[in-house]
Amino acid sequence: MENQTKHKSGFVSIIGRPNVGKSTFLNRVIGQKIAIMSDKPQTTRNKIQGVMTTNDSQMIFIDTPGIHKPKHKLGDFMIKMATNTFREVDLILFMVNVDEGLGRGDEYIMDLLKDVKTPVFLVLNKIDTVHPDELLPIIDNYRSRQEFKEIVPISALEGNNVDTLLEQIKENLPEGPQYYPADQITDHPERFIISELIREKALHLTREEVPHSIAVSIDKIQKEEGKEIINVMATIIVERDSQKGIVIGKRGAMMKEIGQRARQDIENLLGSKVYLELWVKVQKDWRNKMSNLRDFGFKE
Numbered sequence: 001m002e003n004q005t006k007h008k009s010g011f012v013s014i015i016g017r018p019n020v021g022k023s024t025f026l027n028r029v030i031g032q033k034i035a036i037m038s039d040k041p042q043t044t045r046n047k048i049q050g051v052m053t054t055n056d057s058q059m060i061f062i063d064t065p066g067i068h069k070p071k072h073k074l075g076d077f078m079i080k081m082a083t084n085t086f087r088e089v090d091l092i093l094f095m096v097n098v099d100e101g102l103g104r105g106d107e108y109i110m111d112l113l114k115d116v117k118t119p120v121f122l123v124l125n126k127i128d129t130v131h132p133d134e135l136l137p138i139i140d141n142y143r144s145r146q147e148f149k150e151i152v153p154i155s156a157l158e159g160n161n162v163d164t165l166l167e168q169i170k171e172n173l174p175e176g177p178q179y180y181p182a183d184q185i186t187d188h189p190e191r192f193i194i195s196e197l198i199r200e201k202a203l204h205l206t207r208e209e210v211p212h213s214i215a216v217s218i219d220k221i222q223k224e225e226g227k228e229i230i231n232v233m234a235t236i237i238v239e240r241d242s243q244k245g246i247v248i249g250k251r252g253a254m255m256k257e258i259g260q261r262a263r264q265d266i267e268n269l270l271g272s273k274v275y276l277e278l279w280v281k282v283q284k285d286w287r288n289k290m291s292n293l294r295d296f297g298f299k300e
């Protein structure tokens with residue numbers, strides 16, 4: 001019952017001067033499939049621009065307000081906030097426009113990134129506007145000033161190489177849970193109650209040997225067309241291997257019991273037959289990640 005697939009997730013900050021193509025890129029990757037979160041509550045510090053969910057990964061793209069206005073010198077406070085953000089995210093995409101030279105705006109951003117340990121990708125956008133021979137000197141120019149984890153030329157407008165970039169982003173994200181629901185369940189009103197029902201059963205049946213801090217993420221709620229049954233896929237997230245052992249129980253007996261009881265409650269809630277698929281996963285820094293999310297203005 002243990003979830004063996006390595007699910008990757010993390011926060012990706014996209015930075016770059018105005019008009020380099022950040023929004024075009026996001027719109028392309030987010031497309032129709034993904035929940036656009038920009039209307040959701042947020043703090044002034046960071047803004048979730050979009051969440052891209054695949055079978056085995058979730059990328060949460062965030063914006064860092066303030067840094068795209070290099071004309072105005074940022075105060076120390078803003079610089080501190082921006083660099084704090086850069087440290088908290090898992091990856092930074094520094095997007096530039098190959099159609100323009102390395103300008104002061106770019107230098108300004110590279111200055112901010114200087115002491116940041118988070119991996120930085122140099123994303124050279126708008127390659128459709130230059131001859132391929134022109135690319136190499138441009139790359140060398142940037143590379144001589146800063147080290148980049150990857151250098152990826154793309155055309156956000158035409159889509160060239162965008163898949164490669166997404167693949168490389170995924171490779172560089174840590175293992176982690178799906179923080180946000182995938183599109184098909186974004187608006188499922190019962191989602192939170194379902195996770196609480198499962199959590200309640202887990203706490204109750206383990207006689208609270210696992211701490212209240214365990215979390216339950218609902219990975220999928222899906223009704224197959226023409227079928228009367230609703231599929232629910234959920235993961236119980238614990239912080240230690242020992243807790244995982246308790247939740248699974250002898251030969252999976254505890255999981256089975258949690259699943260059966262939770263399923264009955266969920267069936268009552270939804271008024272439908274339910275197939276519940278339950279996984280357990282250890283996520284050591286789960287609580288830290290959750291407090292990060294609260295910083296972003298989201299509450300589960």
Ligand code: GDP
Binds near residue numbers: 157
């Ligand atoms: P942002 O300010 O960084 O969010 O930039 P936008 O996404 O708003 O793009 C600014 C302009 O550049 C728009 O007119 C886009 O259509 C254009 N643009 C973005 N990506 C590309 C690209 O890959 N190639 C070309 N030729 N134009 C692009």
Ligand code: MG
Binds near residue numbers: 022023024
């Ligand atoms: Mg924009």
Ligand code: K
Binds near residue numbers: 026049
């Ligand atoms: K946008």
